[in-house]
Amino acid sequence: MNSIDNLKATIAKKGGVAMQNRFQVFFTPPTANSVKSLLNSDPKVLVGDIAKNAISGGSIKNMIPDPRDISILCESVNLPGRQITTIDYTAEKQSIKIPYGAINEDVTMSFILTNDYYMKKLFDSWQSGVFDMQRYRAGYKKDFTTDIIIQQLNQQNIPVYGVKLENAFPVTVSSINMDNNSENTIQKLNVTLSYENFVTEDIVDTIKSTAGVVGATLGI
Secondary structure, eight states, rough: OHHHHHHHHHHHHTSSOOOOOOEEEEEEOOOOOHHHHHHHHHHHHHHHHHHHHTTTTOOOGSSOOHHHHHHHHHEEEOOOOOEEEEEEEETTTTEEEEEEEEEEOOOEEEEEEEOOOOHHHHHHHHHHHHEEEETTEEEOOHHHHHEEEEOOOOOSEEEEEEEEEEEEEEEEEEEOOOOOOOOTTOEEEEEEEEOSSEEEEEHHHHHHHHHHHHHHHTTT
């Protein structure tokens, strides 16, 4: 017979319960500039970018999309699910299901928007690499996809479960509502991403993946 004491003992043995608000997300958009590419850019373009960034209220640091900033601004995300697709096969007296493939769920993220519209500009730039609306032409997949790391953290902020979305890209960037009646409402940005496949990672692998994403962005 189950009891409260048995439940508490089991939870304690397993290291406590997983908390919904303890997570982090890391990725580098393929259109993002690293430290090296920023320093190697045309001086006139660089000065212009710095000026536009200053006018919008940002700093020069915002010209390098830091995966740690992205993780902090991510308000919610879902760990992807997977459905096994089957066909019905009739054998003797009853039908049985035979698996033949799998469907991965899209991942939805919600971001807090800052006054420089950092996340909106990031995804606008990323989507323009996926599909150029001026030329009405799709880009090459290798140029607009990136890996995304999603981690569940414990109470000590240590990853206990990780998922890597392979070759992900944004398929939907939701509209942003403006409303005179919402004086104290923070703007949010909802994004839906598709990807080729997701793989689960253990503690060591997911920490290595995170270090790789941050290091690649900062040119380390």
